[in-house]
Amino acid sequence: QQQVKQSPQSLIVQKGGISIINCAYENTAFDYFPWYQQFPGKGPALLIAIRPDVSEKKEGRFTISFNKSAKQFSLHIMDSQPGDSATYFCAAINSGGSNYKLTFGKGTLLTVNP
């Protein structure tokens, strides 16, 4: 059972464009939604995270938008750069339950062309 569905699987964007990655979840007990960035040969690294009490969180060029009623959240990368080329994973966690257990989406391979 895939509890966090991520799309698209891959994405190609021109330098300066906006990259958008979407995730949907099923478990309404999830209450913390981090995004991880993974470069080839490296482990995932926390990029940005949001709780459902806010609809948007911005850190530099990276923004998470959150729609609690639709059980969806998305990552927007503004002014995408070739250095942003990586695999991005959304994740979800239930703070009140198994609060260590990250449920990951399948990942999106982002390529930003120069």
Add this chain to the structure above:
Amino acid sequence: DAGVIQSPRHEVTEMGQEVTLRCKPISGHNSLFWYRQTMMRGLELLIYFNNNVPIDDSGMPEDRFSAKMPNASFSTLKIQPSEPRDSAVYFCASSKTGGSNQPQHFGDGTRLSIL
């Protein structure tokens, strides 16, 4: 600060051999996680330790897999006997205990190939 350190970075071995993966968590972190990453299944949590005690091993696929954490600075994941379907990238991650507010820090992984 040193991050999570995993060894070896790459391992190629023949089916039936014993494989041992090693992890040194970040100093001061008392939660440790082992993950497996494959194209088909993505990132899967195999086992979670807190204060060196296994708390959740429900993700360990079979009895061929075992994990230990003899002290706060070292953990091993062992596969015996190994099979080709065990080929994957294995990540170790650590965090401070405290739930979702404490991000998990990943090592660079061990790429395991079982021939």
